[in-house]
Amino acid sequence: MRKVFIALILLISCIGVVSANDYMDLFKGDNRITEKELANIITDYMLGNSTLSLNEIRDASYVYIHWNGEPKSIVDSANRTITIYKPIKRIVALHSDAVEALVIVGAEDKVVGVSKYTKESKRQFPELSKLPSIGSCFDPDIEAIVSLNPDVVISYVRWPDPSKLEEKFKLLGLNITVIRFDFYKGSTMKEEIKKLGYLLDKEENASRYIKWFEKYENLVKSRIPEKKVKVYTCSKPLRAFGEGSGLYDLSVAAGGDNVLKGRKGYFDVDPEQVIVWAPDVILRWSYAGGYETDDISGMKTDYEEIVNQPGFENVPAVKNGRVYVISADLATAPSFPVALVTVAKWLYPEVYSDINPKEVFQEYIDNFLHINYNVSKHGSFVYPKW
Amino acid sequence: MMDPALLQVKEEYEKYIGRKILFIIFTSVLIVIIAGISATLGSYPISVSEVYSIILKCLVSHPENTKEAIVWNLRMPRILLAIIAGAGLASSGAMTQGILRNPLATPYTLGISSAAGLGAAIAIILSKGIFAGKYVVIGNAFLFSLIPTFVILALARVRGATPETMILAGIAMMYIFSAVTTILMYFAEAEAVKSAYFWMVGDLGKASWEINPPVLASFLICFILLMWKTWDVNVMMTAGDEVAKSLGVNPERERIFVMLVSAFLTASIISFTGTIGFICLVAPHICRMIIGGDYRYLLPASALFGGALLLTCDTIARTILAPVILPVGVITNCLGGPMFLYLLIKRKKEYW
Incomplete structure (x- = not known):
């Protein structure tokens, strides 16, 4: 009986070595997805012995083609390095200024949840104000956020306290990236929009806004x-x-x-x-x-x-x-x-x-x-x- | 054969005690029932039967998926912290009212909450970024909240620990600390001021399996110490300082001891939760109206009732307007206030 058990363990661990059995394994060692790795997971999937889902393979292909196989990194306004390994598909925007920024970069289709303040802004955000609410941006309902299954949550730099946001996701064992951007201060606005555009592959829209911003900024300065x-x-x-x-x-x-x-x-x-x-x-x-x-x-x-x-x-x-x-x-x-x-x-x-x-x-x-x-x-x- | 008159007294006394014990049992059951309901309420869709099977499962193993983690790591710690914090605040409120012989006295009257607020504000304003200062804020709030107690202690050495001295010194300290906080706010940046304000409002959102154990430990130790002093407080409440002395109770020493323990208990709770008001005032009074002023029963009854009340209020606060979470203090005031007034009108005799 014991021999069978040991053999089983050996067999399972062998499978693990052969190919990536977790999406994040693709980035192990070289921190990028190579052509070979991508080919491997695709063939594994076709042969029916892949542990990756079709969605994950799609993400890996996207990263390989559009991001040159590399993860994207930025430093958010709370001074933390944020790295994303997959295209962002679902965003919860805790505050209305973030919703406005997401509209500017043209990513409103990725927003899945908003705050109660955005819900009240029916004229400014005719479509997004219909989305489910997660409560107040200062003390959000974590269960409501989690039930929307987001990849990313955007919150103010200062609120809510990390013990009510990042640490809760950690306790739940969820891989939800919290990005802290204010989008209400003139001094950090351009930088934040630029980074947001970069993360969401909307650089063009972001730079169009930044150009417009700078036009009036320089005009007033001069x-x-x-x-x-x-x-x-x-x-x-x-x-x-x-x-x-x-x-x-x-x-x-x-x-x-x-x-x-x-x-x-x-x-x-x-x-x-x-x-x-x-x-x-x-x-x-x-x-x-x-x-x-x-x-x-x-x-x-x-x-x-x-x-x-x-x-x-x-x-x-x-x-x-x-x-x-x-x-x-x-x-x-x-x-x-x-x-x-x-x-x-x-x-x-x-x-x-x-x-x-x-x-x-x-x-x-x-x-x-x-x-x-x-x-x-x-x-x-x-x-x-x- | 016992004297029939004596037998009757004995019977009456047993009836008198029986009612108190009944109340304590009733509140204990109530806490379990409310906790059971509270665990099933939340924005994440989990059915009632699932919640209970998850709780049973997680008692022996770790949560494995999001549903289990939500029940076990999000809802349960918050429920437990509500019970512990409510019980702790109510016990220290009950004892403070007793030793100071004042129905309005609470640990907050001794300046604890405003001092904690100042400590937290200093830490929030001085810390660089919100990720640096998590334990600094808790630690600083705790240290500051003990300052008024030590000032009162020093004052008592000079002027004697009479209830009047302690209450007036506490109130003076409350004003001093609030004033210093206000001055400090003028020099701080606007965002830090807002964060400090959020801290002071107080809520149970920080509850986790990590912070609950120290709060629970502090509650258990302090509660046992307070239970040990209930006889002495009974004597002091009913007989006054002079008579208490002749009965072998040293009122000044007992008063200082109880104050230290209550202050420590309150400080260890509010440094994690922020200032949650009213429970420490209203829970002991409600219990006193129902079961009378015998501290041997009043203290555990207040603790249980305080736990039940704060848990009810927090459950309402996080579900009534969900996903908007209301500050729990708002609900304690709305619920506890009218309950208090009702009992005040209904009471049959002088209860204080």
Whole structure:
């Protein structure tokens, strides 16, 4: 009996040596799929003694032909090396900015799950908002993600905590790759889109977007005047958005001289201090607008709160009617360049008389989001209205 | 032959005890039932019978496929952590109320949660990237949460460990730590502030077979130590410090001992889960209304009831709006609050 058992073990281990019995074995040693390896697994399959599925053989052929047999590697924005060995077919996008990026690179057909926020964005993502929800991007439902059987999950760099995402997949013994990309910061946007395009074999679309991005980025850079206007950035009249906040960075990139320079983060300020700073322009962040609502009243209320703030009547920005409200939906998303020219034009209207930010936005929507959406008629993104 | 009057007293006492034991048995059964229901609920499609056969199978072997791993590595640790955390918070709440003779006292009144929050915030803000600081955050939250306890201890040496001193010192500390956290947030980058806020809200999403054992061990040790002191707390609650002294109980020493144990227990729970409020206040009160203030029964009853309550709340939190997971604190407040008010109206006599 024991002899039979040992013989059986020997036999099984011999089979293992003969040919790759696991997809990942193909990459063993040389880290690439060679012509010989591919030929072997195909003939094995035809002979009916392959342990690889037809899908895996298809993937191997794809990698051999399109990727030169090599895996693809990138460093994500959480600074981790991400290597993929198979073409990505199923993606769960934990946040709407990632959904927008996936639409831009033309990979919307690969998305299989979205967050509850994307589900509410029926106008911006008419098709993808119908996909199953995985809950909130800050505390996603792991079971819901797993039941969608994704290859890749894209999440914010900072949230959710790894103990609620990567470590859970590890506990479940699942080979789901988590890629952390923000897609809401102007500073890392181009790099992230480029890497996403590379991973999904959509380099062309990605570079088309990056070219468009750079066009406006360079335009604004080249037009920053010698004499800058003073800007104050806030969410409520006295709630300042300092260095490191999206709005602060936007105001500086657009060529403003922000009065909050040297002060980090979000904080309350003394109204008298704002009067002393005497900003020429006040920019306010608003969560009221966006693609989904045509109602501008929320942003109007935000605007009026600043204009009517006691004491602000002496601030040049209020005196000269240069208070502006911008929607977070526009500025913290891949539509960042639109926000950039919008703010630049608010700061220096005479310098940008040839540019119409609304047209730039329409250009973005038509060329990259591919939706039937007219910004002259729909949405509320800025106040006063453009 | 026994005196009939004495016999009647004995019978009454047995009835009195019987009700308490019945309540404890009832809550234990309740926990098992709720856990059984909770295990079957989740977004991944697994049938009820499958869930139970997986649990039985995994008691002796490791999970082999995704379904088994979901039940065994995802749902079970979360259920167990909910029971342990609920039991731990409720026990330390019950004992703190007893030694401080104050119905509003909880370990959080002693500044533990705000101190833990500061510790976590410091670790989150200073750590480079989210992958570096996993144990740093837990460790720092734990260390900081013990600071208020030691400050109160030092204060007690100078001013004596009276309930008033301890509560007022605890509340002062709570304000100090919250203020320092707020100041710190002003200098931190926006994303770290958001992460720190998420930590403070508190949830059971971090549960795993890796972090449950230390929490369980800490609970068991502290619970036994607290059980050992229930007689003394009974005396202190009913007789007051002076009489307690004449009965051979040193109230100041007992008070400090119980406070240390409760603080340690609370700290070891919330450094893993973040601040989960209300359980430590409401579970002991509900039990006290039902079975009275005898700590020998009140402590285990509170622990069991706290476990059942937190488990129920967490199950609701993760399933009611699934796949959206609500913070468990929201549900504890919504469920525990009205339950508390109802009992407050229904109670027949002064229970405190």
